[in-house]
Amino acid sequence: MKKKLLSIVLCVAMVMSMATGCSKASTQTSGDNDKLVVGFAQIGQESGWRDAETASIQFYAGQKIDSIELKFADAQQKQENQIKAIKSFIEMGVDVIGLAPVVETGWDAVFTEAKEAGIPIVLVDRMADVDEKLYSTFIGSDFILEGKNAAIEMATLLGGKGKIVELEGTVGASAANDRKKGFDDEMAASYPDIQILESQTGDFTRAKGKEVMESFLKTYGDQINGVYAHNDDMMLGAIEAIKEAGLKPGVDVKAVSIDGVKGIFEAMAAGEANVTVECNPLLGPQFFEVCEKLKAGETVDKWIKSDEGIYRQDTAATDLPTRKY
Numbered sequence: 001m002k003k004k005l006l007s008i009v010l011c012v013a014m015v016m017s018m019a020t021g022c023s024k025a026s027t028q029t030s031g032d033n034d035k036l037v038v039g040f041a042q043i044g045q046e047s048g049w050r051d052a053e054t055a056s057i058q059f060y061a062g063q064k065i066d067s068i069e070l071k072f073a074d075a076q077q078k079q080e081n082q083i084k085a086i087k088s089f090i091e092m093g094v095d096v097i098g099l100a101p102v103v104e105t106g107w108d109a110v111f112t113e114a115k116e117a118g119i120p121i122v123l124v125d126r127m128a129d130v131d132e133k134l135y136s137t138f139i140g141s142d143f144i145l146e147g148k149n150a151a152i153e154m155a156t157l158l159g160g161k162g163k164i165v166e167l168e169g170t171v172g173a174s175a176a177n178d179r180k181k182g183f184d185d186e187m188a189a190s191y192p193d194i195q196i197l198e199s200q201t202g203d204f205t206r207a208k209g210k211e212v213m214e215s216f217l218k219t220y221g222d223q224i225n226g227v228y229a230h231n232d233d234m235m236l237g238a239i240e241a242i243k244e245a246g247l248k249p250g251v252d253v254k255a256v257s258i259d260g261v262k263g264i265f266e267a268m269a270a271g272e273a274n275v276t277v278e279c280n281p282l283l284g285p286q287f288f289e290v291c292e293k294l295k296a297g298e299t300v301d302k303w304i305k306s307d308e309g310i311y312r313q314d315t316a317a318t319d320l321p322t323r324k325y
């Protein structure tokens with residue numbers, strides 16, 4: 001009996017040491033100085049857009065495993081998890097840290113740690129509210145312009161007058177803050193006969209977008225002539241709610257959102273949505289190009305802007321096969 005117990009204890013000890021050995025090994029950089037070692041702290045998997053961005057980053061690194069080592073962390077939409085990931089990347093001594101900040105504020109301390117460690121930070125698709133000395137560049141869209149364009153599209157659909165509701169992105173996210181600012185400011189400045197009845201966060205998710213639209217419909221019913229959603233995923237949820245309320249999305253309730261994911265092109269082709277303002281998630285190539293430059297000690301532009309289009313119902317069926325995300 002004693003022998004059996006001993007052998008079990010030894011086995012467990014062996015497994016434990018291998019496990020810790022593995023976890024230590026996975027935190028070491030490859031040790032090959034020529035390889036570009038990048039840590040990326042991703043927000044999560046809240047939308048189709050986010051999944052497309054993750055795929056773009058992982059695919060690019062996967063194609064270049066001889067020259068790029070990617071350490072990827074999924075923060076499940078929690079800032080504290082992104083901060084933990086950044087700290088671990090600093091400890092590993094990566095060459096560059098990339099992240100899509102889930103919210104704009106709360107980054108000064110950990111970005112300062114990265115700077116003191118001599119590791120550049122690249123902001124991807126969302127901004128952080130920090131001194132610009134604390135990051136190398138922002139690769140992403142002009143969210144204020146996206147919001148302004150959405151307002152112009154909505155006003156065109158409504159003939160300049162009507163009542164609308166607004167589904168906002170994640171509270172505190174730069175994409176939500178600026179898409180709201182761009183839209184609401186344009187509405188106030190140019191379309192006084194369009195009233196925003198209510199505006200609430202749907203956290204960029206389809207499920208929450210449906211839930212909030214259901215509550216808007218309970219409160220305002222067929223007074224609602226249009227809905228503006230800060231991303232297509234929330235709009236797809238809102239479309240479900242509009243149909244369940246017995247109204248026709250895209251007809252009774254005009255639908256304008258942002259991202260340009262495949263699902264919204266399918267909805268537009270079915271006549272259930274009207275406009276999507278494109279926001280490019282396929283940032284992998286640009287991101288690694290910047291990382292290579294930073295590793296080589298080159299300077300990069302402070303803002304690498306994505307250029308994007310506006311897509312409408314009338315061309316959605318022909319656009320759909322060309323869409324890459």
Ligand code: GZL
Nearest residue numbers: 047049050125126175204231
């Ligand atoms: C925009 C990005 C936003 C998308 C959403 O750059 O941060 O986050 O519009 C995503 O779909 O959740």
